[in-house]
């Protein structure tokens with residue numbers, strides 16, 4: 001097992017509620033369903049402002065009321081504490 005994957009497993013206890021470690025161990029993923037497109041876009045706006053503030057940005061795709069998030073640290077090539085923190089922040093912003 002490579003270093004990043006071991007580190008991701010070591011941190012798996014810290015994975016925030018609702019998030020899953022991807023199959024390859026390189027990202028945290030979560031699908032959120034909001035009331036409608038407007039609510040989904042509003043959440044993305046709040047997440048965008050937060051991401052700019054902390055200079056750590058989520059990957060996402062959206063279809064109407066659904067958002068699929070994927071969090072990974074491009075510079076590190078895998079999951080870091082910045083992704084854990086961003087997952088926690090998205091949970092807060094979505095609640």
Ligand SMILES: C[C@H](O)[C@H](O)[C@H]1CNC2=NC(N)=NC(=O)C2=N1
Pocket residue numbers: 055056057058071072073074075076
């Ligand atoms: C230059 C700037 O700090 C980097 O490009 C930041 C911006 N946001 C980022 N976001 C994510 N998810 N991973 C990164 O490695 C990253 N790097």
